[in-house]
Amino acid sequence: MSSKATKATGTLLAAIACLLPLVPVALQPGFGVFASIALAAIGLVFFKGARAPTLAMVWKNRIVSILFGIVVGSGMAWGIANFVRPFVEQQFGKGISVGGLEQAAGNPIMYAFVLLIALGSAILEEIVFRGYVIGWGAKIFGKGFAPVIMLLSTAVFGYAHMDYGVSGAVVTGFAGLVLGTLYLLCGRRLLPCIAAHMTFNFIGSTALYLAT
Template sequence: MSSTPAKALASLLAAIACLMPLLPVLLWPGMGILASIALAVIGLAFFASSRKPTLAMVWRGRLPSIAVGMAVGAALAWCIANFVRPLVEGWFGRGIDISGREQVAGNPLVFAITLAIALGSAIVEEVIFRGYVVGWGSHVFGKGFAPLLMLLSSVVFGWAHMGYGMAGAVVTGIAGFVLGTLYLLCDRRVLPPIVAHMTFNAIGATALFMS
């Protein structure tokens, strides 16, 4: 009997821990991601059950995972540039705020640094927002909660990018929804959305450089 309260407490702590990385970016969009990373690392260190679902990478082999990710990332970049971004910017009557990023244009060194940050952030964000929150969360709350967790993480993912303005946050949230859907369709394996996110970011950074 004494094990029942202990199990209930462990489940409660796991539920809190798997959602905690969402809190810093809600309170502090942008730099809050650093606290989110720290909380995810602590969760992975203290909850052995979090590691396998969070870090489940490959879907049907490495090449299929990479190929699907690149295709989705490229398609997402094209759709956002040609349809989603103009539509959202029309709603808000203002464009996405890219102030401070103009120096990327035509500057190979700044472009290289920006690209490295963009690719690294894609890995970190997918592991946290998809692998940790949705992947581990679906083990903690049950598989039936995976779509709800994906929607929650997508909204917070968009909010975390408020540095781009409200239009940028909405566009990023839509991108997060697509990446989250890909994650679920790939049996909660994080490599496809990582590659998709990296492809999307690489296209975006290159577009800034070429502008």
């Protein structure tokens, strides 16, 4: 096999590996995310070229990255709670299902558990849906395709939360669109997105706890 054919084969395999984590969550919303995380982890192990674009963290500097992410996450939580969620629920005639998470209301132990899961999932979801799929995808397909890959990742990210109901999936998709846009605006650096996502999930989890 010629070097050109070998390179083409390697690129094809990398492209498949890059987009593969989107498949489990598309086929099985909710629990499929565990398979998606596993596939991304396997990809990072076997494709050295995936590591740098996936795990590129700092935009400008750490403090700016974190503070900017906190501001965006706070604004996203406020905007979704006051405008996006009411509009979406009105359009679909259904509220967002929190799948038993209402048990965190007034329960410190349950709140701590929900918060731990929420913060941890924020980190993992950013690594998979933003860093791995979009960041590595931009390297494989070219920077010009990054917005297209972002929209694809966003659509799957929203659908992956279908266990929250249709309204929940749409609202989560909107949140994913904000995070994906933030990721591109910050030069495909993850730290602002992780800070924003963690802030958003912290506010949401705390709102559940205070809903007594």
